[in-house]
Amino acid sequence: MTLYPPLQFYLYLMNTYSPILSGIKRFFIEIGELSYFARRFFKEVLKPPLEFKELLRQCYHMGNRSLFLVLVTGFIIGLVLTLQSRPTLIEFGAVSWMPNMVGISIVRELGPVITALVCAGRIASGIGAELGSMRVTEQIDAMEVSGTNPFKYLVVTRILATTLMLPILVLLGDAIALYGSALVENIKGHVSFKLYFNQVFDALEYGDLIPATIKSFFFGFAIGLVGCFKGYYSKKGTAGVGVAANTAVVFTSMLLFVIDFIAVFITDIFYDL
Amino acid sequence: MIHIKDLYKSFGNNHVLNGFNLRLYEGENLVVMGKSGSGKSVMIKCLVGLIQPDKGFISVMGKEIKTLDRETLDVLRSDIGFLFQGSALYDSMTVRENLEFPLRRHKRKMGGNTDPEPLVVEALQNVGLADAIDLMPEELSGGMKRRVALARTLILKPKIILYDEPTSGLDPITAKEIIELMRSIQKKYGTSSLIITHDVDCARVISERMVLLVDGINYVEGTFEELNRSTDPKVEAFFKK
Numbered sequence: 001m002t003l004y005p006p007l008q009f010y011l012y013l014m015n016t017y018s019p020i021l022s023g024i025k026r027f028f029i030e031i032g033e034l035s036y037f038a039r040r041f042f043k044e045v046l047k048p049p050l051e052f053k054e055l056l057r058q059c060y061h062m063g064n065r066s067l068f069l070v071l072v073t074g075f076i077i078g079l080v081l082t083l084q085s086r087p088t089l090i091e092f093g094a095v096s097w098m099p100n101m102v103g104i105s106i107v108r109e110l111g112p113v114i115t116a117l118v119c120a121g122r123i124a125s126g127i128g129a130e131l132g133s134m135r136v137t138e139q140i141d142a143m144e145v146s147g148t149n150p151f152k153y154l155v156v157t158r159i160l161a162t163t164l165m166l167p168i169l170v171l172l173g174d175a176i177a178l179y180g181s182a183l184v185e186n187i188k189g190h191v192s193f194k195l196y197f198n199q200v201f202d203a204l205e206y207g208d209l210i211p212a213t214i215k216s217f218f219f220g221f222a223i224g225l226v227g228c229f230k231g232y233y234s235k236k237g238t239a240g241v242g243v244a245a246n247t248a249v250v251f252t253s254m255l256l257f258v259i260d261f262i263a264v265f266i267t268d269i270f271y272d273l
Numbered sequence: 274m275i276h277i278k279d280l281y282k283s284f285g286n287n288h289v290l291n292g293f294n295l296r297l298y299e300g301e302n303l304v305v306m307g308k309s310g311s312g313k314s315v316m317i318k319c320l321v322g323l324i325q326p327d328k329g330f331i332s333v334m335g336k337e338i339k340t341l342d343r344e345t346l347d348v349l350r351s352d353i354g355f356l357f358q359g360s361a362l363y364d365s366m367t368v369r370e371n372l373e374f375p376l377r378r379h380k381r382k383m384g385g386n387t388d389p390e391p392l393v394v395e396a397l398q399n400v401g402l403a404d405a406i407d408l409m410p411e412e413l414s415g416g417m418k419r420r421v422a423l424a425r426t427l428i429l430k431p432k433i434i435l436y437d438e439p440t441s442g443l444d445p446i447t448a449k450e451i452i453e454l455m456r457s458i459q460k461k462y463g464t465s466s467l468i469i470t471h472d473v474d475c476a477r478v479i480s481e482r483m484v485l486l487v488d489g490i491n492y493v494e495g496t497f498e499e500l501n502r503s504t505d506p507k508v509e510a511f512f513k514k
Contacts, residue, residue: 049377134363142361145321146375146429147347 030251037229041159044152051157058161066122066169073118074173077110078102078180086188095189099196100203102181107208111174113260116219119166120252124227127158128248131231132241140232155232159224166220167213211267218259226252274299274433274465275320280329282315289315290326291489297433302459302466304476304497306511307486313469314358316486317435320467321353322346334432351379354426354434354464358441360418362410362425369406372396372425379429396424399461400454416447423454427462434458436468440475452478473512485511 014021081102089095131154134140143150182196230248234240275297282290289312297303307313318324320331322338331338336349362371372393397403400420410418419439426434439455440448452475459466470476476483477497485492485500487507493500501512 130365137359137364138357138361139363141318141323142355142357142363143374144323145350145353145355146425147350147378148374149343 033233034225034229037232038225040151041156041225044149044156045160047152049152051153054153054157055160058157059165062119062123062158062161063165063168065126066119066165067172069118069122070115070169070173071176073114074111074175074177075180077114078106078177078182079184081105081110081177082181082184083188086184098185098189099181099191099199103178103200103203104208106177106181107174107204108212109260109264111177112170112212112216112219113256115170115173116166116216116223116256117253119162119169119220120223120256121249123162124223124230124248124252125245127162127224127227128231128234129241129245131155131228132234132244133238135232135234136237136241151232155228158228159221162224162227163217163220166223167216170212170216170219207267207271211263211271215260215263215267218263219256222255222259223252226255274301274334275467276330276332277316277320278330280316280319280331281327282312282319282324283327289489290319290329293329293486293489294491295484297465297467299465300459300463302468302479302481304468304470304480304483305486306471306473306476306483309471311486312489313486314437317355317437317467317469320435321350321355347378351375351429352432354429354431356419356422356426356434356436356439358438360410360415360422362413362418362422364410366410367406368397368402368408368410368413368421369393371410371421372428375425375429392428396428397421399427399458400424414447416443416450419443419447419451420454423451423458427458430462431464433465433467436466436470438470438472439468440470440472445474448472448475455479471511 082098085098085101086095089098089101131140134154140150140154143153178197178200182191182193185191185196186193227248230244230251234244275295277293277295280290280293281288293312293316295303295305295316305313305316315324319326320333320338322341325339333349334352336345338346341349362368363374366374373389376389376392393406394403397406400423402417402420402424405413405417405421410421413421436455439451443451455466455468456479458464466479468475468479480497482494483497483500484494485508487493493503493505493508495503500508503509503512
């Protein structure tokens with residue numbers, strides 16, 4: 001029996017691209033579920049009880065646990081960026097523009113994105129694994145049965161904590177990155193720290209700092225949201241905990257770049273970059 | 274206290290409960306036995322609203338579970354204690370914090386008292402672990418974890434306690450201690466208990482009535498002795514040594 005040619009073509013397409021199509025379908029289903037999870041967060045966030053004590057505990061844990069990593073990464077980024085850019089700027093006789101270039105690139109882009117990526121690895125995976133193991137060991141069910149709303153206690157507090165702490169970590173990361181850059185300039189170019197930072201602050205405007213800070217809030221929200229989503233709905237026993245931690249990092253990292261693109265696009269409209 | 278009628282629950286093509294029926298009376302110790310994966314845990318999770326059944330009627334202390342809003346369900350849950358199979362202690366909290374946790378939401382159960390300490394101490398004394406109050410769950414043995422979980426269940430003074438495999442994963446001596454503890458608690462507080470198990474020794478000691486869950490239905494009911502004498506191959510499979 002010969003099939004109608006368009007049907008043959010359709011079947012050929014389905015056989016060839018079916019795994020890809022199902023992958024795309026799964027991705028969009030996941031996006032839909034994540035949006036529903038975010039909606040639930042916004043519905044629950046203002047409902048009493050506010051769980052303020054747990055929120056403070058989470059803020060302390062997330063800020064404190066990631067601080068060292070963020071500072072080390074920021075310092076190295078500042079050092080490396082300056083060392084790598086120096087020869088090219090010298091070639092063009094523009095080495096005196098180093099503080100301006102480094103300051104703007106770190107505050108606008110590198111600081112928020114790199115801090116967020118470091119925190120995605122550190123915090124999102126941690127939340128994914130923690131909530132995943134709580135799900136597997138029935139601790140979330142135990143909270144539910146005891147009359148406590150586990151979504152409010154576990155999810156809302158963690159998402160709020162990451163949203164509030166990430167901008168602080170970004171600012172500290174930016175500061176230490178600039179210090180790393182100033183150190184290189186001080187050693188290699190004999191530029192004093194005072195002169196270096198004067199030039200950095202001359203170059204920076206509110207238009208650099210404000211969008212970057214707002215962007216950091218969204219990065220923090222994304223890290224908390226995806227980490228909690230992956231952990232809270234973790235399945236398949238202990239193996240699922242590893243999967244939750246792993247996919248939380250991958251998904252968050254992708255989402256961070258998407259948010260970054262949108263943020264730069266919007267900033268461009270308002271500040272004419 | 275509990276009435277389940279024609280309960281159905283499926284996961285995909287796996288039909289776990291196929292019209293299960295059960296009644297638990299006041300002050301009674303009822304044991305539900307069944308093979309692993311027969312749907313015992315699913316059934317008690319339906320009772321407290323952790324799993325939504327596909328079909329059927331569940332009433333706990335005269336209230337139909339599926340008609341309750343979140344607030345009313347939470348209040349009802351404070352009258353139902355649930356001992357989880359793996360104890361389910363919050364591993365980021367100390368024993369004290371684990372016991373205080375259910376009280377945060379149910380202040381009326383503290384009798385207007387703002388200090389939870391006496392209730393925590395009393396609950397821990399009931400399970401013989403008053404010294405473990407400041408330990409973390411990771412510092413406790415399996416049997417101690419089960420006792421602390423039982424204390425956490427007791428702290429809200431529930432009228433019904435649901436035990437999900439209370440002796441699983443424990444050595445015979447510790448299992449016996451847990452069973453004794455369950456009996457003494459039942460005697461002291463007059464609670465009704467629904468015990469899910471596949472441990473015949475546990476069932477023999479604690480049950481006043483038993484239900485066998487086979488193929489998603491309440492296959493047979495009776496006392497331990499009645500079921501032990503049964504010549505039905507499906508019943509015998511549980512009791513033969």
